[in-house]
Amino acid sequence: MKNYYVGRITSAIFTLFLIATITFFMMHAIPGGPFTRERQLPPEIEQAMLERYHLDDPLLVQYKDYMLGLLTFDMGPSFRERGRMVNDLIALKFPTSAKIGLIAVLCILALAIPLGIISALKQNRPIDYLVMFSATLGVTIPSFVIATVFAYIFAVRLGWVPALGLTSWKSYIGPVIALSGYSLSFVTRLTRSSMLEVLRQDYIRTARANGIPEWKVLFKHALKNALIPVVTYVGPMIAAIITGSFVVEKIFDLNGLGVYFVTAVEKRDYTMIMGTTVTYAAIYVVMVLLVDVAYSFIDPRIRLGKKRED
Amino acid sequence: MKKLFTLLLALVLGLGLFACDGAGEASGTLKWNIGAEPLTIDPTLNGASDGGDVINQTFEGLVREVEGIINPGIAEEWEVSEDGLTVTFHLRESKWSDGSDLTAHDFEYAFKRGMDPATASEYSWIWEYTNIVGSYEAVFEDGSLDDVGVEATDDTTLVITLKQPTLYFVSLMGFYHFMPVKQSAVEAVGGEDGLWAADPNLVVSNGPFVLTAYEAGEGLTLTKNENYWNSDEVYLESIDAKFNDDAQSAYNGYQTGLFDVIPDIPRELVPTLMAEDSEFYVFPLLGTYYYNFNLDLPVYQNVKLRKAFAYAIDREAICDALGAGELPAAGFVPPGFLDNNGDDFFEVSGTYGVASDDSNFDEAVALFAEAAEEMDMTVEELQAYLSGREFSYNTSLAHAAVAQLVAESWYEVLGVDMELYNMDWSDFQDYRRDGLYEISRGGWLTDFMDPAGLLAIFTTGNSYNDPNYSNPAFDTLMSEAQAATSPSIHFSKLYQAQAILISDMPIVPVYHYSDIMMVKDHVEGWSRSVLGSIDFTHAKLTNQD
Helix, strand or coil: CHHHHHHHHHHHHHHHHHHHHHHHHHHHHCCCCCCCCCCCCCHHHHHHHHHHCCCCCCHHHHHHHHHHHHHCCCCCECCCCCCCEHHHHHHHHHHHHHHHHHHHHHHHHHHHHHHHHHHHHCCCCHHHHHHHHHHHHHHHCCHHHHHHHHHHHHHHHCCCCCCCCCCCHHHHHHHHHHHHHHHHHHHHHHHHHHHHHHHCCHHHHHHHHCCCCHHHHHHHHHHHHHHHHHHHHHHHHHHHHHCCCHHHHHHCCCCCCHHHHHHHHHCCCHHHHHHHHHHHHHHHHHHHHHHHHHHHHHCCCCCCCCCCCC | CHHHHHHHHHHHHHHHCCCCCCCCCCCCEEEEECCCCCCCCCCCCCCCHHHHHHHHHHCCCCEEEECCEEEECCEEEEEECCCCCEEEEEECCEECCCCCEECHHHHHHHHHHHHCCCCCCCCCCHHHHHCECCHHHHHHCCCCHHHCCEEEEECCEEEEEECCCCCCHHHHCCCHHHCCCCHHHHCCCCCHHHHHHHCCCCCCCCCCEEEEEEECCCEEEEEECCCCCCHHHCCCCEEEEECCCCHHHHHHHHHCCCCCEECCCCHHHHHHHHHHCCCEEEEEEEEEEEEEECCCCHHHHCHHHHHHHHHCCCHHHHHHHHCCCCEECCCCCCCCCECCCCCEHHHHHCCCCCCCCCCCHHHHHHHHHHHHHHCCCCHHHHHHHHCCCEEEEECCHHHHHHHHHHHHHHHHHHCCCCEEEEECHHHHHHHHHCCCCCEEEEEEECCCCCCHHHHHHHCCCCCCCCCCCCCHHHHHHHHHHHHCCCHHHHHHHHHHHHHHHHHHCCEEEEEEEEEEEEECCCEECCEECCCCCEECCCCEECCCC
């Protein structure tokens, strides 16, 4: 078991290393650079800028320096926001995204799983149709539409919530709804179909035949197995949601990290591109690891690090 | 067209009518959305309009330009020598926000800091255009800062030596790059790289307001600077500013009372607001939207073909489609520049026969046929030859909309079916600079109160001469205009130069940019510089409930 974790963590670090490497070289391969301007900078100035950020070093040297910095969690200075360090910017922006993201994740789990179960149990009944209809809407309506419409109706027209920023608890409603819409619907559908699948299994029939109370059949035997695909999806989903969303942060004017995923690339802010990518990748890798751990709790047959010996 | 211009002018002038009566106690907090968070608010390092808007409140240069008028700023008066080569500024006695004296030496320090490659200011290129002795060498060629023609001869006198007469020099001194900075603040520990200007504990400034809070990603607070020389005429107690760069959400904030001033409005709302809302403002912006022909390619060397393209678009239809007060462009110089007679350069130059609507279409067809003949081709052959070629722009919905209208018009009028081609901005800069295009989008905004700042980019070898246009007659007129010591000669050369440029048509001028913003009716006394910075020096809030 211990060996297993060592192995997993080593491979997680290796994955991160690969992601950082690939991003680094891809980013330098695209045309334009952080100092591309409509008005070209005077050569002396451009040189001074390049030296300041060591962009005049050979690419491999830059790569080495960057990776060494990364080992000590130093992501260097932003190339566009003068005088600011990428670490500081992420430390400033990430908590906002994470806070809203975590609330969204909790809402998703608290609503989607029960709704999925109800839907599965009441298959082809009105409540199932209602839930599935809403879930289809939720999957198909993009978050920017939800966010824009929400802001227009509840902030501008009705004035029930603040239009911008996070000034009161009410400010969280819009961003959380917009952020969770898609995943909430997706997890509902996933729970439903997975639950239906499990309920058709022989062992459920056996359990019922043995007179085990229905609630126990459902929650102890069926749900546990039905949750495996859900957990698989939810892990990476958490990584995606807590790192923020460009559109939601734009529309509700939140001081979050999500915006940087787009603007850093547009502005060729190399260190910021690396910063956002590495942060996201690190959270992603950790979530995947947690998913594996969660499997072993849900289904003891899945033994970490051991070959199945049936 | 003319009506629209008059309307714009009326709007601009109308602002001047908001009188500020009497000096009272400063009161009220203005809620201002700046737009995107400025990358820096250090005047010397800044290179963007959002930063410029903040700096215009927190700093003041030798002069302050308001609605095209050059007012004394920190300089009480100035004189230019007869040969036009020496400009002497006499500074008023004034103080920094920390109470220390502001002297001519602070200006000397700030100017040399701007030129110093070690500072790596994005705006350092502008020194070439100041024509200050030694400034080009300092910025571009490792020249010494000691050889630069900027000298504080005493605490209140700043003497500038120019290598050639530069009529726009004084007006340039109102621009943010030329604001004074205090050496001890700039060099304060923890204030490196311009951070001092965004740190309330370190910042020292000399404008009507001073920074008192800064929250990265959120906003900043400006408070009335009691040490400002003209603080009796500053009426706002403070300005609460936010960084919101999404037009829709900022407009939501404006409607719900979170903002008094917003710099951008969702495009689709503009036509209605422009017609119905007294709080909506349109200003001409000193810039032009155009298309470059790649003159290195033989086919575009035919002037009749270039003219056929230029005549085959309906500029009014494009401006209507954009709908934010853009003006059809016949020449390259937008409205806003007053010539030696006080007339607007744009109005005086006229249209050179380039129609703003579709009335040139027949001529375009005729020119296209003549061009084909000169190239020994039939019209059909020339159409086929040009069709499918790249017509490129940097990715944006607005650029795409304009390019589609233009391409459609070229297809309908000339039978040429260009291939629309877009790429992201950084990519596009390289592509265009390297001359890899056939016809490409261009846009130019100037920071000079002089049409030369625009026209000069088409002189031979200029780095922004994307079409690679070269006409010795044009070059000569431009250098004569530059060397002129009298405004009348200067402007007559510029008028002739633009006439030559448009008769050669190395570009297709499409429209002149506009700037839109919304300001609540209860905000009065605010103004705007022709160069585009908002000015809250004399703003006040009235009847607010």
